Amino acid sequence: MxxxxxxxxxxxxxxRLTERPVPDPGPGEVRVRVVVSGVNPTDWKLxxxxxxxxxxxxxxxxxxGSGVIAAVGDGVGGLAVGDRVWVTLAAYQRxxxxxxxEFIVVPVEQAFPLPDGxxxxxxxxxxxxxITAHRALTVAEDGPARLSPGALDGRVVLVAGGAGAVxxxxxxxxxxxxxxxxxTVSSDxxxxxxxxxxxxxxxxxxxxxxxxxxxxxxxxxxxxxxxxVAAGANAATDTAVLKPRGTVSIYANNGDQPFNVNxxxxxxxxxxxxxxxxxxxxxxxxxxxGDDVNAAIAAGALRIGDxxxxxxxxxxxxxxxxxxxxxEDGATGKVLITVADA
Numbered sequence: 001m002x003x004x005x006x007x008x009x010x011x012x013x014x015x016r017l018t019e020r021p022v023p024d025p026g027p028g029e030v031r032v033r034v035v036v037s038g039v040n041p042t043d044w045k046l047x048x049x050x051x052x053x054x055x056x057x058x059x060x061x062x063x064x065g066s067g068v069i070a071a072v073g074d075g076v077g078g079l080a081v082g083d084r085v086w087v088t089l090a091a092y093q094r095x096x097x098x099x100x101x102e103f104i105v106v107p108v109e110q111a112f113p114l115p116d117g118x119x120x121x122x123x124x125x126x127x128x129x130x131i132t133a134h135r136a137l138t139v140a141e142d143g144p145a146r147l148s149p150g151a152l153d154g155r156v157v158l159v160a161g162g163a164g165a166v167x168x169x170x171x172x173x174x175x176x177x178x179x180x181x182x183x184t185v186s187s188d189x190x191x192x193x194x195x196x197x198x199x200x201x202x203x204x205x206x207x208x209x210x211x212x213x214x215x216x217x218x219x220x221x222x223x224x225x226x227x228x229v230a231a232g233a234n235a236a237t238d239t240a241v242l243k244p245r246g247t248v249s250i251y252a253n254n255g256d257q258p259f260n261v262n263x264x265x266x267x268x269x270x271x272x273x274x275x276x277x278x279x280x281x282x283x284x285x286x287x288x289x290g291d292d293v294n295a296a297i298a299a300g301a302l303r304i305g306d307x308x309x310x311x312x313x314x315x316x317x318x319x320x321x322x323x324x325x326x327x328e329d330g331a332t333g334k335v336l337i338t339v340a341d342a
Contacts (some may be wrong), residue, residue, distance in 0.1 A: 002318075004320040007058045009049030012321040012328070015061065021095075023105045025073035030306065032087060035101040036124035037317075037337040038064035040165070043254075044328045046091075049077050058096055061320065062337070063089050065099030066114060066123030084114040086123030088131060088290070090278055097125075100320050100341055109283055112290045115298040120342055121312065125304045125334045126293055127168070131278055134171035134289040135334050136227045136249035137177070140275040143247070147292045148298075152179035157218045158241060159183045161229035162194035162202065165334055166251060168310045169302065171197040172225045173293075176301035182218055184211060188331065197309030212240035225249065232257030237267040237321030251276040310334050 001022050006014040009078075025031045028131060034188050043062050053121065064135060066086040077087065091098040097105065098142045115124045138144055144151040157174040161167045162183025174181045175198040182201035191202040203214045213224065222243035228234060231250045240249050246269060253259060256295055266273065278286060296302040304310045311333030315323040320337055327335050 001102035003060055003316060004317065005058050005060055006047060007056075009047065009054045012044070012324040013228065015321045015324065017318055020096075022103050025071050025076075025105045027074040028076060029073040029105050030079055030085075030111050031071040031103055031105050031113065032065070032067045032085060033070040033340050034065045034067040034101065034339045035097050035104055035120040037062045037339050038124035038127055039066060039323050039327050039335040039337065040128045041327060042128065043098075044324045045069050047324065050325070055097070060096050060101050061093065061324070062099040063091050064124055064127030065090060065104070065339070066120040067339075069111070070103065072108075079111060079113070084102050084120070085111040085124070086114050086126060087111050088127035088286070089278065100317065100337060100339070109178070109287055112294055115294055118297050121124040121296065121336055122302075122304050124199040124336055125165075125312075126297070126302065127232070127311070128278060129165040129334075130173070130293045130302065131168040131286060132166050132251050132276055132290045133173050133227065134292055135276050135278070135281060136166075136170060136251055136274075137168065137225065138248040138289075139176055139223050139249055139272070139276070141245065141272055146288060147177045148172055148295065149162055149176060150178045152177035154178075155224040156182065156220060156222070156228065157225050158215060158223040158229045158278035159199070160234055161185070161254065162199055163190035163332055164229060165192070165310065166191075167227065167229065167291065168197045168308070170306070171192060171199050172302050173296060175200075176296050176299065177332075180219070182215055182223065193309040193311075193332070194195070195309070196238065196307060212237045215241045223244065230254040230257070235259060235262070238296045239269065241273070242269055242271055245270045245272075247274060249274050249276055304334060312336060314338060
């Protein structure tokens with residue numbers, strides 16, 4: 001089978017196309033014929049050595065993807081050959097099992113049925129972004145552990161970076177669950193994307209704008225939860241807009257400005273700071289999140305493309321290095337790699 005591999009950490013140039021044997025599923029595993037592979041920031045960071053140097057093994061990039069069950073191992077229930085699925089964290093603890101290849105093998109709990117009417121592009125796009133967004137929306141002390149219509153009724157959610165992939169998913173999932181959604185963006189164009197995703201209000205930052213005042217004008221009592229992509233840069237804003245007993249869910253620190261915690265301010269708010277990284281969350285929570293994501297997809301509440309505020313950028317398998325460069329350079333939207341015909 002065709003596969004993209006690298007045997008050293010470094011820039012996208014280390015990626016190369018090769019042939020690898022088709023893997024066989026073991027007990028409790030399924031083999032998936034990959035149709036579309038999704039690229040996330042974590043993929044280029046892993047490839048570049050941002051999480052530690054590659055240790056003498058041949059790795060295949062990309063954690064997310066979608067495709068068709070091609071074989072099942074002993075003891076597998078609930079899925080059968082021919083079923084359409086999406087997968088996430090495919091390469092976690094299995095460096096050679098990334099989705100930038102024609103076949104992968106994953107434990108059955110990592111394969112989610114792709115709802116009827118949902119395309120492979122959507123399946124490859126949800127994974128890490130949507131589950132990260134779900135986690136960020138479900139960690140408040142007094143909030144829901146699962147998302148469904150009405151789960152966030154009466155709550156105000158502030159999504160920082162509403163034009164990013166996680167921000168887009170957070171807007172759509174929060175709106176589906178009944179929240180009032182405010183998004184922050186850096187430009188008019190990104191504001192249009194956040195509005196297309198479903199944000200009720202959009203606040204543009206930069207140029208001396210007082211983001212906290214703008215948010216407070218929309219939500220005078222403050223916000224219940226912040227989905228935060230730039231913890232350091234936005235720390236002062238977050239404490240200025242957060243309600244007492246509110247939560248800041250931190251899944252990134254874009255810009256790398258140091259995150260200095262003002263203990264007195266957070267303590268005065270009885271605030272909760274929750275850091276979000278899927279690799280160590282546990283599969284019970286990841287599976288529940290995936291099930292809720294599927295419910296949103298089935299309801300038509302989680303979409304991709306221009307009209308959903310998430311433009312698509314498509315590459316062929318042979319162009320995986322270019323796809324990684326696009327994400328690394330900050331492409332707005334979702335980068336997808338077509339691995340095979342549907």
